[in-house]
Amino acid sequence: MSPSVDSPLFEIVGGVDDLHVHLRTPPFNTEILARLARAGGAGRVLVMPNLERPVTGASRATAYRRAINRAEPRLDALMTLYFTEGLTPADVETAAREGVTAIKLYPAGATMNSAYGVSLSRLATMAPVLAAMEKHGLILCIHGEIPPGEAVPVRTGWETASELATAGNAATATSSDPFDAALLKELIEAEPVVACSLTGEAYFLPILLQLTREFPRLKIVLEHVTTAAAVMTVARCGPNVAATITVHHIDMIADDWAGRGHLFCKPVAKTARDRAALRQVIRMGHPRFFLGSDSAPHSLPAKLPPNGGSAITLEQATRAPESLPSGQSPVACCPGVFTSPLLVAYLATSLERFGALDRLADFAGRFGREFYGLAAAAPPGGEPGVLRIFRRPQVVPEHYDLPGGPVVPYLAGVTLPFSVEWANTAEPTECPVLAAGEAHPDALDEAGVPWV
Ligand SMILES: [Zn+2]
Numbered sequence: 001m002s003p004s005v006d007s008p009l010f011e012i013v014g015g016v017d018d019l020h021v022h023l024r025t026p027p028f029n030t031e032i033l034a035r036l037a038r039a040g041g042a043g044r045v046l047v048m049p050n051l052e053r054p055v056t057g058a059s060r061a062t063a064y065r066r067a068i069n070r071a072e073p074r075l076d077a078l079m080t081l082y083f084t085e086g087l088t089p090a091d092v093e094t095a096a097r098e099g100v101t102a103i104k105l106y107p108a109g110a111t112m113n114s115a116y117g118v119s120l121s122r123l124a125t126m127a128p129v130l131a132a133m134e135k136h137g138l139i140l141c142i143h144g145e146i147p148p149g150e151a152v153p154v155r156t157g158w159e160t161a162s163e164l165a166t167a168g169n170a171a172t173a174t175s176s177d178p179f180d181a182a183l184l185k186e187l188i189e190a191e192p193v194v195a196c197s198l199t200g201e202a203y204f205l206p207i208l209l210q211l212t213r214e215f216p217r218l219k220i221v222l223e224h225v226t227t228a229a230a231v232m233t234v235a236r237c238g239p240n241v242a243a244t245i246t247v248h249h250i251d252m253i254a255d256d257w258a259g260r261g262h263l264f265c266k267p268v269a270k271t272a273r274d275r276a277a278l279r280q281v282i283r284m285g286h287p288r289f290f291l292g293s294d295s296a297p298h299s300l301p302a303k304l305p306p307n308g309g310s311a312i313t314l315e316q317a318t319r320a321p322e323s324l325p326s327g328q329s330p331v332a333c334c335p336g337v338f339t340s341p342l343l344v345a346y347l348a349t350s351l352e353r354f355g356a357l358d359r360l361a362d363f364a365g366r367f368g369r370e371f372y373g374l375a376a377a378a379p380p381g382g383e384p385g386v387l388r389i390f391r392r393p394q395v396v397p398e399h400y401d402l403p404g405g406p407v408v409p410y411l412a413g414v415t416l417p418f419s420v421e422w423a424n425t426a427e428p429t430e431c432p433v434l435a436a437g438e439a440h441p442d443a444l445d446e447a448g449v450p451w452v
Contacts, residue, residue, distance in 0.1 A: 008388035011423070014377040015043025015387040016344055016364035019078075020141070020223055020244050020292025022048050022336070023068060030064075031071035032402055033297065033340070041344030041420045043384040044076040044377040046141075046292070049104055054082035054116050057091065058098035073381025078374075080104045080141060084116050085125075089132035096136035101372065102221070103138055109147035110200070111266040111335055120146065120207060124157030127214065134218040139372065144208060144222045144230065145200035145267050152193050152203045158210040197268045198254070202229045212237055219371070224249065224294045226267045228277035235286060242371045244292025245363075247346045248337045248410055250278050250354075261303040262408040265294065266335035282363050283356040290368035293343050296336030299405030303333055339410045342396060346410060348389060348418040360389075385422045392419040 015038070023033040023045070037045055047068065049055035055064055061079040068077040078101040081087070087103070095103070106117035118126060133140055146152055153163075195203050208222060222234055225243040234243040252269035269275070281289045339346055347364060351357045368374075377384045396414050399406040 006390075008390050008421075009418075010361070010389055012041075012361050012365060012387045012389070014365075014384040015422070016041050016291060016347075016360075017044045017046075017368045017374075017377070018042040018291060018293045018295070018340065018343060018364075019046040019221070019368045019372070020048060020246075020294050021045045021340055022050070022294070022296035023077075024051060024297065029403060030067045034068045034072035034075050034077070036341040036400075037295070037343070038072050038075045038422075040340045040342050041387050041389075042075065042340065043379070043387065044078065044374075046078045046101060047080060049080045049082040050106060050111075050114065054084070055080070056082050056084055056087070056116075058095045058100055061095070061100050062098055069380050074379045074384055075381075076377040076379040076384065078102070078372075082106070082116060083118055083126075083129075083140075085118055085122065087126070087129050089128050092129060092132035092136055092138060096138055101139060102141045103133060104141045104143070104223075106143045107145065107147055107204075109150070110143050110145045114143070114147075117143075120150075120154045120156055122157075123207070130211070130215050130218060134215050137219075137373075139219045139221060140211070141221045141223055142204075142208070142211075143266075144204040144225070146195035146203040148194075148196050148200060150195050152195055153206060154203075156207055156210055158214055163206070197266070198270060201225070201227050201267050205229060205233045208233065208237075208241070212241055216240070221292075221371075223292060224267060225278070225289075226270050227274045231277040231281050231289075234288060235281065237288075239288070242288035242290065242368075244294075244368075245278050245282065245289055246292065246294045246337070247339050247343065247350055250275065250282065250350050261333040262412070263337060263410070264303075264333050264335055265296075265337045279354045279356070282351070282359055283354060285359055285362055287362075287367045288371060289363070290371065291347065291364040292368075293339050294336075295338055295340035295343065297338045297400075297402065297407040298334040298336050299402075299407060300399075301405060303408070337410050338400075338407050341400065341409060342394075342416065344387065344389060344420045345394065345416045345418045349416045352417070388421050388423050390419050390421065391417060393417055394419045 018037065021037060023030050023037065047064065055061050061081060065077050065079050068075060080102045081095055081100055083103050083105040106114035107120050108114060108117040110117065130140065146154060211218070211220060217240065219240045222230060222243045224246050225231060225234065226249050230243065234241055248265065249269050252263060253272050253275055254268060254270055257263040257269055348357060348360060351360055393415050396409055396411045396416060398412050399408050
């Protein structure tokens with residue numbers, strides 16, 4: 001007999017671990033986002049550091065964690081630092097002592113707020129920092145994409161002689177016949193190879209392999225993988241290399257996000273074959289692939305900025321792009337998909353679609369915990385509680401009215417077949433929202449400096 005809507009399909013003690021989330025501060029304050037993350041089923045989160053003013057030191061990470069703990073004491077927040085070129089081995093040692101879990105490497109220019117990141121061509125100069133991370137047991141989390149427009153292969157300084165010998169040699173055209181097919185091929189091949197959103201992740205993989213060769217004991221997580229190539233590469237690496245996978249990347253391909261700002265993220269979802277690789281590795285129960293939602297809220301204006309002086313309305317934003325009035329096609333878009341308020345319901349829906357619902361607890365809990373070497377979630381507010389997952393339909397809100405503007409969540413308006421509840425806790429069913437314009441105390445860090 002199948003369980004009724006009143007009895008849970010299954011329970012997860014402590015909820016799931018979301019090992020990649022953005023709990024950005026104003027205009028989307030930590031209080032709201034931390035509570036939404038727990039309401040979505042996360043008992044523990046790994047919080048990314050790419051605020052507009054990045055989290056570069058242990059004291060700032062600690063202040064950020066306190067802000068999260070004050071807002072949602074039942075959420076166990078693990079913190080990350082932003083890997084800047086100014087980071088030192090002493091900073092790493094301090095971070096390890098202060099309980100920072102990981103350091104996030106963003107190739108400069110690869111995504112949102114990555115301008116403070118490391119230029120990949122100078123990565124080898126950061127070897128002392130990476131060695132210190134290896135020594136002190138900090139995890140290296142990587143946004144693994146060559147930034148768009150950057151010539152590849154990128155020389156990091158760690159190339160072996162054979163890697164250097166196979167680097168491309170541009171051919172020189174000699175004929176002037178514009179219809180000469182051989183010449184055309186030659187001209188195309190003579191073009192410098194540069195990365196773009198579709199290829200940046202695959203071009204990054206040789207650098208991942210260099211890192212594993214140079215620092216064999218450093219634990220590395222390739223974040224939000226989107227390609228079959230990345231799945232194969234991580235699977236072939238040793239036990240110190242893992243990958244996170246988002247919910248939206250196991251659902252979408254490129255056609256799904258093209259022209260739909262609220263589904264656009266970095267890295268972008270790619271081909272059906274790439275998506276199949278993500279699904280298969282989850283269905284197989286590979287222990288080095290686990291959940292990291294990469295959930296990130298952006299307001300509608302940031303997702304669909306006004307063009308030609310006229311703002312795009314919420315109604316227009318949720319319509320198909322071709323229905324927008326002429327001249328109002330989106331021109332720029334912040335990358336990020338907002339999934340954390342309904343994370344486990346989305347995940348259960350996706351996993352069931354490809355026959356992997358029985359992998360949920362491992363994929364969203366045990367595998368990440370084992371790789372990170374974590375005990376059970378231990379939030380400061382006491383027992384994390386038990387997450388119950390029900391086969392009970394719910395409709396995804398059309399938008400969340402958050403301070404800072406409305407945010408369209410992933411699959412807005414769609415009916416999901418699953419819902420979650422925390423057992424034995426007074427979990428609010430409604431998201432507590434600050435009054436418009438109300439300043440949140442967490443808007444300032446310890447030194448009284450605005451977060452952003
Ligand atoms: Zn992210």
